[in-house]
Amino acid sequence: MELLYFGDKGWGDELFFATLMTIAVSITAMIIGFIFAALFTPLKLSNNKFLNSIGNAYTTIIRGVPELLVIYLFFFGGSGAIMFVASIFGYNDYIEINAFLTGSFSIGIISGAYSTEVFRGALQSIDKGQFEAAKVLGFNKYIYFFKIILPQMLRLAIPNLSNVWQITLKDTSLISVTGLVEIMRQSYIAAGSTRDPLFFYSFAAVLYLILTFLSMQLLNRLETKYSKGY
Amino acid sequence: MDIELMISSFPKLLNATLITLKLLSVSLILGLFIGLGFAILRMNNNKLINKFAYGYSYIFRGTPLLVQIFIIYFGLGQIEYLRTTFLWVVLKEPYWCAIIAFSLNTGAYTSEILRSAFQTIKPGYLEAGRSLGIPSKIIFTKIQIPIAIKQSLPAYGNEIILMLKGTSLASTVTLMDLTGVAKYIISTTFKPVEVFIVAGGIYLFMTFIIHNVIKYLEKKYGFQT
Numbered sequence: 001m002e003l004l005y006f007g008d009k010g011w012g013d014e015l016f017f018a019t020l021m022t023i024a025v026s027i028t029a030m031i032i033g034f035i036f037a038a039l040f041t042p043l044k045l046s047n048n049k050f051l052n053s054i055g056n057a058y059t060t061i062i063r064g065v066p067e068l069l070v071i072y073l074f075f076f077g078g079s080g081a082i083m084f085v086a087s088i089f090g091y092n093d094y095i096e097i098n099a100f101l102t103g104s105f106s107i108g109i110i111s112g113a114y115s116t117e118v119f120r121g122a123l124q125s126i127d128k129g130q131f132e133a134a135k136v137l138g139f140n141k142y143i144y145f146f147k148i149i150l151p152q153m154l155r156l157a158i159p160n161l162s163n164v165w166q167i168t169l170k171d172t173s174l175i176s177v178t179g180l181v182e183i184m185r186q187s188y189i190a191a192g193s194t195r196d197p198l199f200f201y202s203f204a205a206v207l208y209l210i211l212t213f214l215s216m217q218l219l220n221r222l223e224t225k226y227s228k229g230y
Numbered sequence: 231m232d233i234e235l236m237i238s239s240f241p242k243l244l245n246a247t248l249i250t251l252k253l254l255s256v257s258l259i260l261g262l263f264i265g266l267g268f269a270i271l272r273m274n275n276n277k278l279i280n281k282f283a284y285g286y287s288y289i290f291r292g293t294p295l296l297v298q299i300f301i302i303y304f305g306l307g308q309i310e311y312l313r314t315t316f317l318w319v320v321l322k323e324p325y326w327c328a329i330i331a332f333s334l335n336t337g338a339y340t341s342e343i344l345r346s347a348f349q350t351i352k353p354g355y356l357e358a359g360r361s362l363g364i365p366s367k368i369i370f371t372k373i374q375i376p377i378a379i380k381q382s383l384p385a386y387g388n389e390i391i392l393m394l395k396g397t398s399l400a401s402t403v404t405l406m407d408l409t410g411v412a413k414y415i416i417s418t419t420f421k422p423v424e425v426f427i428v429a430g431g432i433y434l435f436m437t438f439i440i441h442n443v444i445k446y447l448e449k450k451y452g453f454q455t
Contacts, residue, residue: 060434061430061434063391063437064391064395064430064433064434064437064438065395065430065433065434066394066395066396066397066398066409066433067395067398068398068399068401068402068409068413069398069409069412069426069429069430069433072409072412072413072416072422072426073422073423073426075422076416076417076420076422077422077423077426080420080422166292170293170294170295171294173294173296173297174294174296174399176296177402184294184296184297184300187300188300191304195308196308197300197301197304197305197308198301198304198305198306198308198309201297201300201301201304201305202301202305204297204300205289205293205297205298205301208292208293208294208297209288209289209292209293212292212293213292
């Protein structure tokens with residue numbers, strides 16, 4: 001247990017901050033994922049064949065390729081791509097993007113593909129009459145979307161979104177390969193310097209279990225709140 | 231775009247795909263047995279056995295696969311006692327450590343899939359079997375299992391694809407699977423996009439095949455509830 005003391009002697013404080021980092025990356029990735037989902041869900045539902053295939057390509061590719069490979073693409077390719085864009089604008093110095101952003105972005109793209117599927121499913125299972133009624137009653141676009149469609153969609157989407165959250169939370173462990181100090185990376189460092197990998201990796205597993213357990217409690221509460229009938 | 235690199239790396243990546251497929255198939259077969267075992271334990275009326283099976287699936291589904299591999303590969307080697315037993319022959323090989331981690335992981339998910347499939351079997355089928363005087367063992371093997379397999383096909387298809395992606399983590403314990411080789415080529419050539427297209431293409435091709443095989447099986451065995 002001494003290994004978990006806070007301060008210089010133990011790894012308690014390091015692991016505590018690493019846990020905060022995991023939470024921060026997960027939330028950022030989830031938000032980036034929502035932005036991607038907001039862009040691609042309309043494409044997936046579009047009647048235009050071209051737009052539709054773009055939406056389908058995104059979800060098929062991301063969900064069919066290992067997360068680790070996507071992370072390597074952004075880890076090795078990220079700064080190259082940004083430097084290329086910068087060189088167009090005449091900036092030729094070396095640019096290094098920070099590990100937090102690369103990590104959140106790559107996990108965000110992955111979680112976005114899952115969120116897109118969830119939103120698509122939710123929108124498709126709303127009764128068609130609701131769309132028609134809202135249009136016939138002449139509501140403006142803002143009320144149509146935010147007051148009529150969105151609340152019904154969220155109600156259907158939240159149980160599945162909590163699955164996406166679980167996947168995203170667990171996927172953040174993969175960013176450790178890029179050197180971002182989250183739970184896995186910190187355990188790796190601690191295991192290396194104390195030569196006690198069994199203890200630290202098991203402790204990492206416990207931290208993840210606590211995170212998934214607590215977030216499930218929270219999301220279940222949200223679910224009951226939003227699943228009230230109309 | 232460096233087309234030449236894409237062409238020259240293709241055979242290397244294809245070669246590595248064999249390891250990926252080996253890891254996938256062995257883990258899936260072992261995982262199916264583990265999953266079936268725990269699904270049966272989950273349906274046991276004894277509370278303790280039930281809790282144990284639930285705990286197993288909760289722990290393996292609630293933690294990242296990466297942690298599980300690291301505990302098995304780096305962690306278990308630390309126990310002096312294990313080093314003296316025959317288990318050490320298995321545990322010192324990254325290949326077998328990866329397989330153990332993958333099997334236990336997919337076993338946990340499979341047990342959930344099978345459990346829910348068993349539970350959605352209409353009680354009428356079992357009652358019909360019992361009233362015809364069929365022994366309960368045969369009811370299980372000839373009625374419950376075939377229906378459960380049919381019902382769990384779509385979910386199990388997803389699990390196979392998730393596991394295919396999961397095998398990429400074998401590269402973190404020094405195995406040169408498809409992702410491992412892809413990472414090696416990327417880090418020596420610094421051409422991530424090209425390698426990603428080829429390696430990603432191979433993965434997509436495999437997902438495509440798995441997806442269609444499952445679809446075919448679903449059609450063949452008539453999906454019904």
